[in-house]
Amino acid sequence: MNEKSLDKTTILETLKPYDMNRVNTDLDSAMRTFQKKIIVLDDDPTGVQTVNDIYVYTDWSKESIRQGFDDDKAMFFILTNSRGFTKEETRRIHTEIAKNIVEVSKETGKDFVVISRSDSTLRGHYPIETLILKGCIEEYSSKKIDGEIIIPFFVEGGRYTINNVHYVADGNTLVPAASTEFAADKTFGYSSSDLREWIEEKTEGKYTKDRVTCISLSELRDLDYEGIQRKLEAVTDFNKVVVNAVDYADVKVFVTALVKVMEKKNFIFRTAAALPRVIGQVCEKGLLTKDELVNTTNRNGGFIIVGSHVNKTTQQLERLKELDSITFIEFNCFLVVDEQALEQELTRVIRLANENIKKGKTVAVYTRRERFDVNSGNNEDDLRLAVKISEAVTRIASSITVRPNFIIAKGGITSSDVGTKALGVKKALVLGQILPGIPVWMTGAESRFPNMPYVIFPGNVGNETGLRDAVEIMQIN
The missing domain is CATH 3.40.980.20 (Four-carbon acid sugar kinase, nucleotide binding domain)
Structure with missing residues (x-):
């Protein structure tokens, strides 16, 4: 708590630059073996704000989910609009969604990974949604969910995570998220900008800040794939992983390390819109004309x-x-x-x-x-x-x-x-x-x-x- 605002330009200029050819080549190589269908559950329709040429379904019937599995695209979105639901409604629909996903996965013989896409300013039904998804997927399938990965970075909206603190850009000033109007939300408010403390706050102490695994910007910028993989391999009991990021390249490096670990371990994701674009290998496209x-x-x-x-x-x-x-x-x-x-x-x-x-x-x-x-x-x-x-x-x-x-x-x-x-x-x-x-x-x-x-x-x-x-x-x- 009590984090200070930062000068965005000063912070970004101090970071070690990437060799983007290396970053992109490493990601392409890692993704060649990744065959899981990526299912993004979007708690409002804005989560497709980083993708193109992707289908979004507005119901979660088995028929719609089967269409998503059968489509040749690596990823599809399901709009739940759960940010407008009560807690009980959210529990009910996420139970139904998880059950239908598992059943279609069994019918098609295709494995899957679920991303719970939510607000880059940390609002939404957390941790209920990912807890329900974990419980139901484990109940209806043979999967064991080892951990939850949290990435609220979203550069298009000026959302950055630095030293585990989440910031919202106001011009050239990075304001700690808990100091913004979003944290005062009547339904989804919070008091912590440090994501480790935010996790402890939102889970009411069930997952304490000292148990959170953090992936730092220095690890990412050093392309320390093996070090990141060792951290992920050690995650058990649905403990949390916070990923720092200020650029899409940071997410790319993380995903490169992640997909190797996902050959043996399973994670659920609570993220903003950046991760789906990277892990879904969505082609970059200019703004619509x-x-x-x-x-x-x-x-x-x-x-x-x-x-x-x-x-x-x-x-x-x-x-x-x-x-x-x-x-x-x-x-x-x-x-x-x-x-x-x-x-x-x-x-x-x-x-x-x-x-x-x-x-x-x-x-x-x-x-x-x-x-x-x-x-x-x-x-x-x-x-x-x-x-x-x-x-x-x-x-x-x-x-x-x-x-x-x-x-x-x-x-x-x-x-x-x-x-x-x-x-x-x-x-x-x-x-x-x-x-x-x-x-x-x-x-x-x-x-x-x-x-x-x-x-x-x-x-x-x-x-x-x-x-x-x-x-x-x-x-x-």
Whole structure:
């Protein structure tokens, strides 16, 4: 605790540089023998923010999981949206997912590894999700899970782990994660930036900080594969491994050491979005262009829905309001506690949105910026209120009667509910990113608006002009 902020430039300049040819060659060589299907369970839809040409499924039925196993791609995502669930709901769905994965693995004869992808600012249902996955996989299969590997590094969002402390970049300043607004989350808050202490805090002392294995930046930069492997081989009893990282190269070196150990040992992963890109061997791709995204034959306006309430989103919304080409409609989400008033408000917002989109005007519907809390002392009451607001936002999106030129959803829960409930997406292809860390789905044929680029904009990602920049790319000139 009491970690200090760091100067990003100064810290990064002191690190030993890599021979990237060596790093990439070593990784390619190690991955040739890695045959496990990689299954990423994503607790909100933003986890595909580093990949492209990968499928994401929005249910966890055996049929969908079998499609993922049968596909020739090394990896697939399952969107659980569990960050919007209660603890009990999370337990139930992760039990079901683990059981279905094991059954399909047996039927297909293909081995697997599970990555629990969650927030790079350490929010989410931890440690419940990985504990449930471990218990169920061991119960339904012959696997023994030896340890859990934790990698919250995510450079696109400015998340770095240095000396086991996790930082969030604010410009050129690295702020300890526990000193940010994310740590004050009503449902998933925490007080520790040192990941060893964070693990002890979140597991309520079951896994103490002195039992955590740490992979340092110096070990990674020295390409100490054998030393890292010895550390991993010594991990037992589901103890934790913290991986320091400030660059994708650090993750590549770690994965090179890891895959050799995984010939004999099994791990579950709790990570941000960087690890899936590396271990899934996703080809690097530039940002998506206007030509790749814009449908010039559809003259209707676009639809933007903003639900996230974090400060970054509010700042981005204010910069978006600088565009005269957009009609802004505030949705008074505080009315969810008054059913009659809520109905009147939804009718108003839906009518205005449809009228403007049909006229060729892009519409931005946004929730009131003040945070609305129950203040009951029960964190799950606040989560239920957030879900109720999201349901109202989803109803607005579900009631758009004319096909928009594009859809952008801002916020994790918002973008998940819009994608799965309002648009009815069951399977989507991840096209890539419109801006760093901001993914785009191509909706499936089964969806309400088939073959439409759907921009999933995380609440806590991007600079102040990020949302405006994305809209300007998507709009017809």
